Amino acid sequence: MNKMVLVLSLIFSQSIFAAGKIDITVKGMVCSFCSQGITKKFKEEGVKDVKVDLTNHLVSLELADNQKLDNARIETILKDSGYGVEKIEIK
Numbered sequence: 001m002n003k004m005v006l007v008l009s010l011i012f013s014q015s016i017f018a019a020g021k022i023d024i025t026v027k028g029m030v031c032s033f034c035s036q037g038i039t040k041k042f043k044e045e046g047v048k049d050v051k052v053d054l055t056n057h058l059v060s061l062e063l064a065d066n067q068k069l070d071n072a073r074i075e076t077i078l079k080d081s082g083y084g085v086e087k088i089e090i091k
Contacts, residue, residue, distance in 0.1 A: 021091040024059045024074060027084035034083075041077050045069065057086075 029035065035052040038059055042050045047069070049062035059078075063069060075085045 020063055022061045022063070022069070022074070023089045023091060024061070024078070025086040025089075026057050026059050026078060027086055029054055029057055029059075029083060037081055038078070038083070041081055045073070045077065 026038070029038070029052065031054070035054060038052055039050045042059075042061060046064060046067060047061050048064040048067070049060075051060040052058070053060070061069070061074075071088050074088055078085050
């Protein structure tokens with residue numbers, strides 16, 4: 001029984017999202033160049049659609065069918081691009 005609880009908690013703690021929308025509040029986005037770079041990075045990951053709202057510091061991702069993208073990967077993509085992540089929210 002304890003092993004089952006451990007396995008389930010590990011699975012759900014990975015924050016893997018499949019086929020949905022994800023909103024990310026990003027620190028450091030200030031211009032259209034930022035928007036283009038972020039869009040390019042997520043498109044390279046196979047994300048279906050990327051929308052960047054510079055005014056609200058928000059990146060919205062729409063995942064393709066059966067696509068998975070976890071919090072750690074999202075943070076890595078943005079941090080490697082020079083941005084900070086304030087919040088990741090699935091819609």
